[in-house]
Amino acid sequence: MRILKKIFSRSRPVEGGIFFGEIEKIIGFKPLNIDSYIMAFTHRSSNKTDAKGNPISYERLEFLGDAMLSSVIAAHLFNQVPSGDEGYLTKMRSKIVSREHLNELGRDLNLISFVESKVPAQHFGDNIHGNIFEALIGAIYLDAGYAACEKFINTRVIMPYVDIPKLEGKVISYKSLLIEWCQKEKKTFHYDVYEDNGIGGERLFGVKLSIDGKVVAKARAVSKKKAEEKASQRAYFAFQEKINTK
Known part of the structure; x- marks a missing residue:
């Protein structure tokens, strides 16, 4: 070599x-x-x-x-x-x-x-x-x-x-945690992903997360995966008390 x-x-x-x-x-x-x-x-x-x-x-x-x-x-x-x-x-x-x-x-x-x-x-x-x-x-x-x-x-x-x-107690995927909770509680969920050009023309992806037909969280990031995870994290904290008691 x-x-x-x-x-x-x-x-x-x-x-x-x-x-x-x-x-x-x-x-x-x-x-x-x-x-x-x-x-x-x-x-x-x-x-x-x-x-x-x-x-x-x-x-x-x-x-x-x-x-x-x-x-x-x-x-x-x-x-x-x-x-x-x-x-x-x-x-x-x-x-x-x-x-x-x-x-x-x-x-x-x-x-x-x-x-x-x-x-x-x-x-x-x-x-x-x-x-x-x-x-x-x-x-x-x-x-x-x-x-x-x-x-x-x-x-x-x-x-x-x-x-x-x-x-x-560490969460490695808020999306997985949220989906698991929705499935257990028989709730419908949907990630609406779209391109969202930010300030200066930076290419971003926006996500609207809906649970039971209601938008519960929004997020933007440089990739679809990161945007979905960020929106899931926000939704998790919104429903944390309910999720952690199940």
């Missing part, structure tokens, strides 16, 4: 030696094979390939890291909550590895500063922070194995952030 090191030192804003040192600080041990970490911070827009012509980017490592993270968190919950059934454990794991939480973890470590890309950083979506965090976990697994991966996740995720009592 020498070709990766050559590419790295020529085009990445952080020079090889500095990169090695910074990665060591983040992962807590000296990397055995820096190539995996270089790949973990290479965006597909760089159009890099290895000696066999395979594209070099963090996406495959993201897939691997996602699996490793899910496995370690699942084992932790299984051991810590012996009374939890499958549904409970699955829901708790989802809260820990939510996209929002992973983005926060990646942002806290400023992982985006190491990314090699032809796309300006300001054009990346929020999810790149979590994607790179998962790719880093995948790189650790390739470099040092499962035990090192488990230790990193324990240090960076479980110890500082996993508080089971607090997680039990």
Whole structure:
């Protein structure tokens, strides 16, 4: 994989030696094979390939890291909550590895500063922070194995952030919660989504959420999904007392 090191030192804003040192600080041990970490911070827009012509980017490592993270968190919950059934454990794991939480973890470590890309950083979506965090976990697994991966996740995720009592009360999707309540109470609901150009011509999506034929919440956001979630959150707080007593 020498070709990766050559590419790295020529085009990445952080020079090889500095990169090695910074990665060591983040992962807590000296990397055995820096190539995996270089790949973990290479965006597909760089159009890099290895000696066999395979594209070099963090996406495959993201897939691997996602699996490793899910496995370690699942084992932790299984051991810590012996009374939890499958549904409970699955829901708790989802809260820990939510996209929002992973983005926060990646942002806290400023992982985006190491990314090699032809796309300006300001054009990346929020999810790149979590994607790179998962790719880093995948790189650790390739470099040092499962035990090192488990230790990193324990240090960076479980110890500082996993508080089971607090997680039990955390809502990860107001839309799912609201729909579940509507179905249980046999209420009809409808999300009316439309394009809504905001001030300055910014492309936004508007949502009107109706329950039993009455508009109960409105919201705007840069995507349909975010607008629906925001409207659902507002509706949840409007009906919170009724929802939480059911």
